[in-house]
Each structure stands twice: as structure tokens, then as C-alpha cells.
Amino acid sequence: MTETTAIAPRLTAQPSYPEDGSDAAAPRALKYVIERADRTFRGVARGGGLIVLTIMVLVGLYLTINAVQAVSAVGIVEFVTETAWSPETNRFGVAALLTGTVLIALVAIVISLPLALGMSLFITEITAGGFQRFMRSVIDLMAAVPSVVFGLWGLAFLQPAIVPFSRWLSTWFGWIPIFAVDGVDPTNPLPNTSLFTSSTFIAGLVVAMMVIPIMSSLMIESFSRAPIGEREGAYALGATRWGMIRSVVLPFGKGGVIGGTMLGLGRALGETIAIYLIISPIFDINPHILQRGANSIAAHIALRYGEANSFSMSALMAAGLALFVLTMVINFTASTVIARSRSGAESEG
Amino acid sequence: MITLPFSRRQQPGRYARATDNESAAPTVQTDIILPDIDSPSGLSANGGFDVRRELFGETSAGELVADSITAWFGTHKVLDRVSLTMETGKVTALIGPSGCGKSTFLRILNRMHEMVPSASLSGEVRLDGSDLYERSQRLTWARRQVGMIFQKPNPFPAMSIYENTIAALNLTGVRANREQKDQLVEDSLRKASLWDEVKDRLEQPGGGLSGGQQQRLCIARALAVAPRVLLMDEPCSALDPTSTRRVEETIAQLRGQMTIVIVTHNMQQAARVSDECAFFLAAQNTPGVIVEHGDTGAMFNNPQDERTFDYVNGRFG
């Protein structure tokens, strides 16, 4: 059995070779017989792609269909702008939940990006041999630690340890709105530390610890593939190690840095259990990241689904849909940005 | 960060040296007709020298002496007590069969050998008398004084042609103003005989050039830091004949301005471009040594060693 495929429509530029006696040479449709192995491969690949795409669409559809009941009860505008969450009294919306989710994710990325970059460069550029291999497996291992473990660690160890730092930040940088904490008295020698617990900052910090290994893993992969020829070219010009990293390794690994950051951001937006353990949920937009009270869609769903009747379940589905859409928008934006930026990795000759 | 010895500008002797060098007409035995290319005399007498001296200090050619170099990769000894003097402003060709340690020797001359984790060496490399391997010597200083061109062109693909040419400024932390940069780019590209081909597209990526152009871009990039010695490891082995000719022409123009050491497998090329020649050989399972060295003409026409005679006449290797 043979199959033919025309690839002619993909040709964009047609060579104009003058031919004897005819100046109207029509491009020839190029056909070929597809090998059996290629056909099988194409079938499997196509099947896999279609299945994944179908599942994605079905998830979106399912969420949408189930969200309709709740959203239509309050109207889409109110659903997006309302901060409270009380389906029983028909007052609920995702404004506080969405901003909370984004704030925690932003804190996580702002902290994890420089740390992950530094660690990846340390591992690929400074360590060598057995120690490098050891560090790489440690990173991969850390990426596999379940988030509930990070959550417990954050609650039991990190939170008490970091509160003095939160307090210091708010004392000295409280004039920047996001670091302000309402009701704190810097002159009080016995401050109320509970003002600083369960905050967006602490939740973001724990999520940062979780996403660092994932981000690093990708960055290490791309940095270590920076071509030795370009590295040597830089060194031969008298480059310092940092100079070489800046002009060869970082441009080459740009795709990995952006990709790792996006993966980390996705993880941070969807993180549930660690945030659930740390935050004390509030239903207000709280831009003061150091102050007690934060929220996130995923943690909120985990908290509320047990007590939900069919209407409040529909409201939770709507919240889930909002997170789904947010993640999609961020990912599409990111891939557009990546596609536009020229990565050093592409023009390797 | 490199502190710039600006005071060197005041030294009167340098100008005289530079002019002497330029008037020393190349005496290359070339048997091919070279295409019309950017004339070196089109440069103002001191066009490139001024800006380079401002930025980098000393720019004159230097004498490089390798003294009793032994090199190992792990426990594998690949060179055994090799000594060679590469004279000021001359072109020295290193020839010999593959695997006899020419690249290793060359990489020792600008401290690139130690980039290989298992590599070690003994001996001294002296540039005008000062040992590059001296404890107090900066690695970055040594590599800037002794530039290197690799077998495979390696421009920075994410940088434009302009940025590629002056990449070393950024890499070494030397500051220059826009005017100095422009001057350095034009002068370096002219010296590498690439200016006419790229002057209208300096903002395009360096990775988009042809192989031969990329190699000349790498030469321009190396010239921008005013190296006193330029090492070339088979710079033409990945190039087509026309590009090869242009690189050879560039070498001919640079002769006198800097000391050049070139590894080549092409006997005609060695004969065309070099003043001095050294023949490396590693017999079965023994480390490489220099069998014979001396004036290129003598090496090719009247070799003292039978093995040299066989090699230059294409009998082996």
C-alpha cells in the first residue's frame, strides 16, 4: 500500500530556471512514497498529539459547562470583580483569589529566578567532575520532593525563622506599599509576630523553594550545552569567566532560562497543598505581602470542596476555570515572547 | 577589570616601530593571483594603532619563546621537551602529521591547554622575556597578548557583526566610547579583509555569514584587542579555496605587525605564508617532538632530516 503526499504548497520561493522554448515553467508538484516506518511514526505522533489536545479541550469544556450555573447566577462582571466567597448568599467572585494567586506566584518567581540562575551557573560553570554529577542528581531529587513536605517544612521551620526578617523588611521598607503592614508598631519592643505569619510572602517563599529545582534543572540542561568552541573563543580573547558566561553561556541558554521560568510560574500558579498549609485565607485584595492573610484559587478549592453542595461546587468549578484561563494566557504570552526573542542556541553552525 | 596604561601613549618609540613594520613589505612567495581586496595602505598610518594603544597599551609584535615544553593529558605524554623560538613579526608554520601534538603545543602558547581538566605541562613560554606561566601572571592578560584563531570558526552567534568584532572589550571589561568602538570595528574588519563585504550590514548576526567570512570575523575579533602574537590552528581547513586565499592574504598583511604561528596541513600554504617552519613528529606511541625547524625555504628545498623530506614531499602523514 502506498500513499502519496504533495509538499508543493509549502514551497514559498520557486527557482526560476529558464527552460528551452518555454518561459512559463509551472512548478512541479513534488510527490513521494512514504516509507512504512515514517508512516507508523507519523501515525503514533499524530495520535499522541491529538489525544493530549482532546483532553485539554475536554477539561476546559467540562469546567466551562459546570461553571455556567454559578456564573450565570451572579453575572460574569460580578464574578470577576467580587472579592467575597459566599455562594450561600449569592455573593462570590474570584477577584481576591486571582490576585492572591498571582501575588504568591510573583513572589515565588522573584525569589526563585535569581537563586535558580545562580545555582545553575554554579553547577555548570564552577563545579566539575564527580561533584557536578552529584549536584545535578541532588537537584533532580529535590524536584521530586512532594509539595506537602515543603509545606510542612515551611510551616514548622521556615515561618518562625523568617518572621523576624519580614518584620525587619516592613520596618525599613514599609514606605513601599507592598511591604507595609497595617497595625504594626515598629517602636514596640514586643511586636505582635502573628501579624507577619501566614502571609503571601511566606507562601511565596515556600513555593520558591519548590520551584527552584525545576527551574534549575532546565537551566542546567541548556547552559551545559553551550558549545565549547564559543566558550574557548571567548577565553582566547582574554575573557574572565564571568565575561565568558555573559557573552556565551547566557545568550545560548536564554531559551532554557525563559522555559524554566515559565515552568516554575505554572507550578507556582497551580500549587495547592503547600499554600493551603501556610496561608490563612482572606477574601480581600491584600497587596501587603508581608501581612497575615493571603489566598489562592487552588488552595481555596482544596479547602472548600468538602462542604460544597451542587451550586457551590459549580462556583468552585468557575474558580478553577479562571485559573485555567489565567495559566493559558500566561503560557501563550510566554511562548510568543520566546518565539520573538532570538536565542543563541538556534544559529549554531 | 584591567587598568589601562594610558601613559604608554606618551612613549615616542611606538610610532616609529609601527611605521617600520608597515613599510616592511611582505615578501611572501605567493604563486597565485590574489583578488582585489581592501588595501592595507588605505588605512591611515596610525588608524588602528592609536585607538588600540589608547585602549590596550602595548601593541607591538613580541617574540615568543617556548622553552622545553612537555605536555600530558592525564598520564599520556603528548609532547616531550619541545623548544621553539617564534621570532618577532615573523610567520612560523607548524607542520606534521595528525596527532603529533601541534594543537596541544599551540594551545600551550596562550594558556588554553589548561582548560582541559586532565591536562598538565612543564616548561616555560616567554613573551619578550616574561614567562606567561609565572605565578603572578594573569591568565586573561596572557590570552589577550597571545590571540588565537580556531579550526572551526566560532563567532558569537547571538551577537551582530559589530558586536562580535569588539566582543573582547566587553569580555575584558575595557571601556570605550562610541567613536573608539567604530574606529576599532572598521580597522579590525579592514585588517581581516572583511570590511567591504560587511560594512553595510554590521548589525546583522555574525552567525549568518559564510564559513570563510565567519573565520575572517574571528580574525577581526582577535585583532581588535591588539594581540602581540596570533596563533592559528588550521584556520583554513574548513574553508573553500577562495576564502583560504583571502585568509592567507590577511596573514600576509599582518606579518610584521604581530608574530604569527600557524598550524597547517597544507604544504603549499605553509610555503606561501610562512617565514619559519617547524616539523613536528610523534613516532608510534612516543610523545611529539620537533624533528627540524628553520627557514621555510630551506625546510622545503633542502631539508636536513630524511623524515622532513618525506613529509614535505607528501610521502607520509
Ligand SMILES: Nc1ncnc2c1ncn2[C@@H]1O[C@H](COP(=O)(O)OP(=O)(O)O)[C@@H](O)[C@H]1O
Ligand atoms: N582533550 C584531550 N584529551 C586527551 N587527549 C588529547 C586531547 N586532545 C588531544 N589529545 C591527544 O594528544 C595528542 C596530540 O593531539 P593534538 O595536539 O590535537 O595533535 P595535532 O593537532 O598535531 O593533530 C593526540 O594523541 C591526542 O589523542
Ligand SMILES: [Mg+2]
Ligand atoms: Mg590539531
